[in-house]
Amino acid sequence: MKIDAVKTVDEIKKKLHDSGDLKSRTVQFFGTQISLCYIAPITDNELLNNTLIYPLINFSSEIKGKDIVEVLNDRVLANQEVTIFYDLKSAVDKMLAGNTLILVDGADKILGCDLEKITVRAVAEPPTSVVIKGPREGFTESLKFNLALIRKRVKSDDFVVKMFELGKMTKTQIAVVYYDSIADKSVVNDVLKRLKSIKIDGVIDSHYLVSYLQRNKKSLFKQVGDTEKPDILVAKMLEGRVGIIVDGSPIVLTIPFILLEDLQNSDDYYSQPIRVTFVRALRLVGVILAVLLPGIYIALELYHYKILPTEFLITIMNSTQGIPFSPFIEILFVILLFEILYEANIRMPQYFGMAMSIVGALILGETAVNAGLVSPPAVMIVALSGITFYIIPGQASQFSILRLLGVIIGASLGIYGILLFCVFILSYLSNFDSYKSAYLAPTAPYIEEDQKDSYMRKTIDEMKKRPHAIASNESNKIRR
Amino acid sequence: MKINYRQLSIITFMSFIALKFLALPSLLYLESKNMSMFVALALMIIDGLYVFVILDLMKKSGEKNIYEFMKSCLGKVISKIILILLILKYALVIGNISKGLEFFVVENLYSEYNWFVFVLPLMILIGFMIYKGIRNIARVSEMVCWAIVIGLIYIALKALSGIDVLSFLPFFLDGVQPLLNSAYRHISWFGSATFLFMLFGFVDFRSEKKLKMIKYIIFAILIVQLLYFVFYGLFEITSPTHNYCISDISQFSSTYSAIDELSWLVVSMWIVAQAVQLALYSYCLAQALKFLFDIKGNILPIIIVILYLLMWSFIGENTIRMERIFFSHFASIVTLLAQYILPIILEIVYAIKHRKGKNSSKKRVRDENKAKIRDKKEVKVNI
Numbered sequence: 028m029k030i031d032a033v034k035t036v037d038e039i040k041k042k043l044h045d046s047g048d049l050k051s052r053t054v055q056f057f058g059t060q061i062s063l064c065y066i067a068p069i070t071d072n073e074l075l076n077n078t079l080i081y082p083l084i085n086f087s088s089e090i091k092g093k094d095i096v097e098v099l100n101d102r103v104l105a106n107q108e109v110t111i112f113y114d115l116k117s118a119v120d121k122m123l124a125g126n127t128l129i130l131v132d133g134a135d136k137i138l139g140c141d142l143e144k145i146t147v148r149a150v151a152e153p154p155t156s157v158v159i160k161g162p163r164e165g166f167t168e169s170l171k172f173n174l175a176l177i178r179k180r181v182k183s184d185d186f187v188v189k190m191f192e193l194g195k196m197t198k199t200q201i202a203v204v205y206y207d208s209i210a211d212k213s214v215v216n217d218v219l220k221r222l223k224s225i226k227i228d229g230v231i232d233s234h235y236l237v238s239y240l241q242r243n244k245k246s247l248f249k250q251v252g253d254t255e256k257p258d259i260l261v262a263k264m265l266e267g268r269v270g271i272i273v274d275g276s277p278i279v280l281t282i283p284f285i286l287l288e289d290l291q292n293s294d295d296y297y298s299q300p301i302r303v304t305f306v307r308a309l310r311l312v313g314v315i316l317a318v319l320l321p322g323i324y325i326a327l328e329l330y331h332y333k334i335l336p337t338e339f340l341i342t343i344m345n346s347t348q349g350i351p352f353s354p355f356i357e358i359l360f361v362i363l364l365f366e367i368l369y370e371a372n373i374r375m376p377q378y379f380g381m382a383m384s385i386v387g388a389l390i391l392g393e394t395a396v397n398a399g400l401v402s403p404p405a406v407m408i409v410a411l412s413g414i415t416f417y418i419i420p421g422q423a424s425q426f427s428i429l430r431l432l433g434v435i436i437g438a439s440l441g442i443y444g445i446l447l448f449c450v451f452i453l454s455y456l457s458n459f460d461s462y463k464s465a466y467l468a469p470t471a472p473y474i475e476e477d478q479k480d481s482y483m484r485k486t487i488d489e490m491k492k493r494p495h496a497i498a499s500n501e502s503n504k505i506r507r
Numbered sequence: 508m509k510i511n512y513r514q515l516s517i518i519t520f521m522s523f524i525a526l527k528f529l530a531l532p533s534l535l536y537l538e539s540k541n542m543s544m545f546v547a548l549a550l551m552i553i554d555g556l557y558v559f560v561i562l563d564l565m566k567k568s569g570e571k572n573i574y575e576f577m578k579s580c581l582g583k584v585i586s587k588i589i590l591i592l593l594i595l596k597y598a599l600v601i602g603n604i605s606k607g608l609e610f611f612v613v614e615n616l617y618s619e620y621n622w623f624v625f626v627l628p629l630m631i632l633i634g635f636m637i638y639k640g641i642r643n644i645a646r647v648s649e650m651v652c653w654a655i656v657i658g659l660i661y662i663a664l665k666a667l668s669g670i671d672v673l674s675f676l677p678f679f680l681d682g683v684q685p686l687l688n689s690a691y692r693h694i695s696w697f698g699s700a701t702f703l704f705m706l707f708g709f710v711d712f713r714s715e716k717k718l719k720m721i722k723y724i725i726f727a728i729l730i731v732q733l734l735y736f737v738f739y740g741l742f743e744i745t746s747p748t749h750n751y752c753i754s755d756i757s758q759f760s761s762t763y764s765a766i767d768e769l770s771w772l773v774v775s776m777w778i779v780a781q782a783v784q785l786a787l788y789s790y791c792l793a794q795a796l797k798f799l800f801d802i803k804g805n806i807l808p809i810i811i812v813i814l815y816l817l818m819w820s821f822i823g824e825n826t827i828r829m830e831r832i833f834f835s836h837f838a839s840i841v842t843l844l845a846q847y848i849l850p851i852i853l854e855i856v857y858a859i860k861h862r863k864g865k866n867s868s869k870k871r872v873r874d875e876n877k878a879k880i881r882d883k884k885e886v887k888v889n890i
Binding site for chain 1: 511513514612616624628629631632635636639642643646647650651775776778779782783
């Protein structure tokens with residue numbers, strides 16, 4: 028490769044189809060032409076002026092007989108990261124990622140300086156994991172910034188960051204992070220192998236990778252964990268998990284994932300253990316209510332009304348009198364209404380969303396009951412189930428489908444059907460192992476050591492070992 | 508796809524209580540009257556001892572499945588005959604559980620509906636669980652076990668207050684003979700350890716804790732005894748007319764309706780227990796069929812088992828009475844052979860073979876040593 032400072036710039040321009048944001052600047056350096064080539068929107072102007080243009084123009088020392096590229100690299104460029112490229116393609120690829128190329132006339136290599144302008148939004152508390160006590164920092168859309176947030180918490184030489192690019196068109200930067208002595212080697216290798224084998228045009232968000240990382244691709248159930256907070260990611264890595272950070276996404280994926288993870292909350296570790304145990308029990312009850320309550324209600328109303336207490340039965344009979352629909356259609360109608368309201372609510376502008384929820388919840392619900400379209404118990408049951416979804420927000424989408432199935436099964440087979448449905452779900456999940464970790468662990472299989480932080484939580488000093496449910500380096504199970 | 512020792516203990520526990528709360532208590536009462544509890548106690552203790560005999564064989568078999576192990580001990584033909592015997596035992600248990608479940612559901616929950624509608628989802632569930640293997644059944648058992656136990660204890664404790672302990676006295680009014688007769692006639696309801704044969708090669712003994720298994724077996728015996736005590740205490744001489752122990756106890760203990768709310772929900776948990784047990788024995792049956800006919804895949808045996816299960820839903824009430832007679836005679840012999848004789852035979856044959864093997868290896872070492880000495884002498888002579 029022989030560089031012609033002007034012609035090579037033209038070649039790059041041609042390669043990028045005369046892209047409007049590609050800029051270049053040519054300067055004379057001891058009689059040799061040097062071209063600087065960069066993508067303006069992603070290049071930091073201040074850095075460009077201070078570390079490249081100014082030193083180039085003002086350099087006055089003697090360089091007779093010396094290679095200009097070496098002089099630039101050793102004595103002129105005031106930049107912390109300078110890369111030498113021996114082919115134009117890789118140089119252009121780096122330029123597209125924020126490097127400024129330095130093309131020296133007659134040289135056989137190209138210099139690249141990382142002058143990427145990092146545009147990040149302010150660090151804010153993520154809306155998906157709000158805490159009362161505890162760190163409020165959340166990830167942003169910048170991978171570099173996210174790594175900085177993690178590095179701030181991790182000051183160990185054991186922490187590993189493996190970086191590579193994915194996406195033919197987007198060349199999105201991906202970082203796989205883990206603790207070398209804690210994470211299970213085979214899990215790390217499996218994750219890296221899967222990620223590197225991805226052939227895709229672009230990775231817009233971390234969720235693009237989820238289907239490549241899941242074992243059961245078409246399953247309803249979540250198999251890859253996610254978090255928006257660096258403190259949670261670090262805690263998960265300390266248990267042996269691997270994190271996957273995608274540039275442009277504030278959601279970091281974690282592997283392996285077990286069902287219990289969503290039952291836990293970062294707040295749990297910053298509160299009193301007794302309170303946490305109580306809250307976790309509530310969450311478990313919430314899950315059961317969320318998924319099964321409408322189904323059980325339908326089953327009781329259609330098949331097993333004899334077992335209801337007489338007073339309750341009379342109340343239900345009174346309130347359902349004159350309803351034009353069967354109980355099944357009635358519940359289905361309310362669920363559908365609830366789902367539509369939910370979808371509309373989360374996508375509406377915030378100022379409008381508040382008004383909408385009042386209209387939806389109060390006016391529509393009240394009017395539907397008054398008009399005799401639905402009964403108050405049906406509205407109450409669906410509303411209660413709907414609210415309890417968000418006790419575990421990470422599983423809300425799965426729960427809504429399961430609830431619908433529960434209603435259909437409850438209406439067609441009664442309580443017997445619902446019980447079989449529960450056993451079926453348990454049986455299905457029992458075989459759902461994710462990266463050497465049993466999905467239902469530490470309940471099935473029962474792991475005694477992990478009970479300290481499962482449905483109940485003991486104090487931090489009592490949790491002396493890393494969880495056995497998560498595949499991790501066996502020789503490093505003891506925390507301290 | 509191995510299961511750990513704790514899971515094995517839980518499956519054993521579930522198997523020990525599986526058939527005990529259906530028609531068995533009323534059948535036992537026909538002959539052994541107020542001593543029925545002791546018949547159950549004695550047979551369950553024997554079953555408990557046999558668990559360890561079969562587990563010992565399992566450990567000796569290493570990674571071999573039961574068919575390979577039996578073939579190495581008894582030869583191919585005898586092994587196949589024994590497999591037929593085990594198939595009969597599993598088939599009988601499946602029939603009994605499925606019929607029990609049917610009557611339980613129809614009597615308690617859906618008196619106006621056709622059972623056939625309800626059997627289809629059960630078939631799907633059982634088929635799925637067998638397909639996924641023993642680890643799946645073990646993990647589900649782990650999840651549901653304690654809910655079932657709490658339910659059973661709740662029912663028993665709720666009804667306990669209405670029992671007159673003195674009604675059990677005097678003991679041994681007719682001597683020991685009725686107890687022995689009763690034990691023999693109804694032995695087919697026991698033999699709770701036979702499922703272990705199909706788990707050869709599937710158990711990870713690294714976490715073995717015998718005490719844990721003993722605890723689970725004792726716990727199963729205590730729960731059965733508690734419920735029998737409540738059952739006989741509540742119904743006394745009318746016990747034989749109450750065909751389904753578990754539902755009848757909860758109905759009798761209810762104060763203001765046929766079944767009160769909580770009891771009803773608790774009783775419903777029994778459906779889960781039966782479904783899991785059905786899956787366990789269906790898995791055993793599918794495995795035995797696989798070994799008997801050298802079937803390679805899993806699908807065909809599963810289809811056969813499912814069709815067999817479906818067949819039971821066509822058998823009506825009258826046939827069930829015949830089946831009970833059948834259970835008291837033919838099934839007793841099958842159970843005696845499959846659970847109580849077979850493990851002993853296998854232990855003896857294994858011991859003899861092992862000793863022979865030891866002897867032959869000793870002889871081989873001796874011969875080799877002699878040969879070495881002879882060679883040395885020959886070398887000296889040559890020098």
